[in-house]
Amino acid sequence: MKYLVYVELKNGKPSGAALELLSAAKKAGADAAAVLAESGCEDAAAETAKFASEVIILDDVITDPNGRPTEDFLTAALAKLAADEGADGVLLSAAPFNRNIAPRIASRMGVGCVTDVIGLTVEGGTVVFTRPSYGGTVLEKQSAADNKVVATIRSGSFDAPEEGAACEPVHKSVAVDDADLKAKITEFIAEAGEVVNLEDADVIVAGGRGMGSEEGFKLVEDLANELGAVVGASRPAIESGWVGRTHQVGQSGKIVAPKLYIACGISGAMQHVSGMMDSGYIVAINKDEDAPIFQIADVGIVGDVHKILPLMIDAVKAHKAQ
Amino acid sequence: MEFLVCVKQVPDDSVEIHLNPETSTPDLSQADPEAGAFDTYAEELAVRFIEENEGSVTVVSVGTEDNKTCIKNSIAVGASSGYVVADEGTDCLDSAQVADLLAAAAAKIEEQEGKKFDIILCGKESTDAIGGQVGPLLAEKLNLPLVENAVEITSVDGGISVKQETDTGFMMYEIATPAVVTISKPDYDPRYPTIRSKMAARKAKIPTLSLSDLGITDLASEAKISSLGFEEPKKRQAGIKINETEAEEAVKKAMDQMIADKAL
Numbered sequence: 001m002k003y004l005v006y007v008e009l010k011n012g013k014p015s016g017a018a019l020e021l022l023s024a025a026k027k028a029g030a031d032a033a034a035v036l037a038e039s040g041c042e043d044a045a046a047e048t049a050k051f052a053s054e055v056i057i058l059d060d061v062i063t064d065p066n067g068r069p070t071e072d073f074l075t076a077a078l079a080k081l082a083a084d085e086g087a088d089g090v091l092l093s094a095a096p097f098n099r100n101i102a103p104r105i106a107s108r109m110g111v112g113c114v115t116d117v118i119g120l121t122v123e124g125g126t127v128v129f130t131r132p133s134y135g136g137t138v139l140e141k142q143s144a145a146d147n148k149v150v151a152t153i154r155s156g157s158f159d160a161p162e163e164g165a166a167c168e169p170v171h172k173s174v175a176v177d178d179a180d181l182k183a184k185i186t187e188f189i190a191e192a193g194e195v196v197n198l199e200d201a202d203v204i205v206a207g208g209r210g211m212g213s214e215e216g217f218k219l220v221e222d223l224a225n226e227l228g229a230v231v232g233a234s235r236p237a238i239e240s241g242w243v244g245r246t247h248q249v250g251q252s253g254k255i256v257a258p259k260l261y262i263a264c265g266i267s268g269a270m271q272h273v274s275g276m277m278d279s280g281y282i283v284a285i286n287k288d289e290d291a292p293i294f295q296i297a298d299v300g301i302v303g304d305v306h307k308i309l310p311l312m313i314d315a316v317k318a319h320k321a322q
Numbered sequence: 323m324e325f326l327v328c329v330k331q332v333p334d335d336s337v338e339i340h341l342n343p344e345t346s347t348p349d350l351s352q353a354d355p356e357a358g359a360f361d362t363y364a365e366e367l368a369v370r371f372i373e374e375n376e377g378s379v380t381v382v383s384v385g386t387e388d389n390k391t392c393i394k395n396s397i398a399v400g401a402s403s404g405y406v407v408a409d410e411g412t413d414c415l416d417s418a419q420v421a422d423l424l425a426a427a428a429a430k431i432e433e434q435e436g437k438k439f440d441i442i443l444c445g446k447e448s449t450d451a452i453g454g455q456v457g458p459l460l461a462e463k464l465n466l467p468l469v470e471n472a473v474e475i476t477s478v479d480g481g482i483s484v485k486q487e488t489d490t491g492f493m494m495y496e497i498a499t500p501a502v503v504t505i506s507k508p509d510y511d512p513r514y515p516t517i518r519s520k521m522a523a524r525k526a527k528i529p530t531l532s533l534s535d536l537g538i539t540d541l542a543s544e545a546k547i548s549s550l551g552f553e554e555p556k557k558r559q560a561g562i563k564i565n566e567t568e569a570e571e572a573v574k575k576a577m578d579q580m581i582a583d584k585a586l
Contacts, residue, residue: 137340142549142550144548184495187493298562302563
């Protein structure tokens with residue numbers, strides 16, 4: 001059995017979530033061929049080659065204004081490459097772009113698709129995928145006929161792969177027809193603000209409705225700065241316009257698993273919790289003693305974030321000075 | 323523009339769903355059925371579009387007779403007709419099979435209403451299974467242009483301009499119609515029905531399309547994805563809860579604990 005593993009880049013390097021797919025393929029008992037398809041991906045391919053026994057660099061890529069492959073192109077290219085390579089499936093990280101194309105690749109390969117996988121086991125030769133449903137309160141187990149599948153896998157679900165003898169990346173090209181390229185991209189409008197990398201953050205400080213205002217939310221940013229953390233937010237804080245939507249953690253935002261997650265003024269609705277419950281250590285600050293966030297917090301502080309956070313910022317400063 | 327909006331009836335997503343310990347299946351008894359959130363955004367986007375331009379909105383839902391309630395709600399907020407595709411006797415369809423049924427239903431409705439759909443909309447994902455597959459699979463099945471996670475559609479020469487929400491901003495597309503578009507959350511909320519529109523919708527006839535109406539004697543393919551059962555996620559243990567009258571004391575205790583646990 002052989003799966004293609006699509007490796008997207010993050011800041012010029014193979015994304016951590018994509019490298020974890022190599023561990024997932026191994027656990028499924030499949031040989032893996034890593035595929036890179038972004039312009040200037042030679043260095044990332046060489047890095048990937050330390051962990052994979054086969055690395056393919058896709059040439060003649062049709063790119064969007066950001067230099068990444070278009071959805072239409074990558075859909076067609078990965079389906080065709082899978083056929084050329086005799087692959088039984090394709091694994092992708094569960095980034096939104098990949099979630100968009102995964103079902104389409106599956107359709108063209110004539111196989112099933114499983115999205116948002118968080119674990120897998122092999123039972124009597126069948127690869128059994130676990131994925132969340134109902135906002136994460138229930139997990140469903142699914143299998144694909146003959147283990148032929150296109151799956152998207154959430155970041156942090158598998159360990160990083162072990163380094164082995166590096167292979168030599170090979171260049172390949174597939175013919176993509178005009179008929180495969182139906183959606184014409186006219187423009188990319190970047191969202192104001194910095195690039196937010198919640199998925200790879202070691203520490204996240206997140207704020208919710210309890211921060212009260214845009215000004216109140218600044219306390220979250222201040223604590224994040226002090227800790228070298230990335231700022232996260234729950235849906236109410238985003239919808240109130242206190243912080244950009246790229247900061248959203250939860251079912252409709254990013255699924256994260258940092259070493260430390262500090263939830264400020266977040267009640268702990270399932271929508272949010274399902275996006276951060278795999279964090280290593282959770283600290284919660286909320287004035288409502290019965291807030292569900294306390295049920296999953298390692299340290300819960302019942303209190304007013306506006307009083308607690310300034311003191312915590314000072315305490316972190318003092319701790320760092322020691 | 324003629325819109326077809328595909329709506330999935332799901333349990334109310336504000337109710338936490340857990341497993342029924344007897345059956346080990348999701349217990350939906352406390353959650354009223356309703357249209358999926360992203361499907362209602364799709365409906366609203368379509369209705370706003372035809373209010374500004376022209377055209378009509380038809381809704382279709384795969385499920386049981388029970389789905390007619392949810393379709394009547396769609397009619398009360400601006401759809402002009404709605405259909406149920408009866409999936410009785412089709413045990414546990416996978417996303418590709420649902421897409422096959424919707425594709426067949428679109429053709430049948432076009433034939434019955436004597437029109438052609440320009441834009442087929444789906445919510446980007448349902449709030450129960452959260453697969454996010456039916457829209458893209460429908461586009462593949464019908465071999466139509468597709469843009470996913472859209473928040474805006476405008477009319478341009480020869481087709482539509484679609485604004486797609488991405489990780490870092492918005493990608494603008496131009497595509498020919500007919501096309502399939504999946505909808506994310508735009509920066510507005512769906513409208514509520516009025517008493518009058520609700521009363522009118524109650525009288526609407528919602529035709530049921532059976533598999534034989536759609537010319538499907540046997541579902542085209544065996545399901546490629548099988549459900550093997552459900553389980554509850556591992557519960558996380560709560561740690562310590564600090565409840566002090568003085569904020570200084572609370573922060574000190576919390577910091578001591580975090581340092582002791584090497585969390586800092």
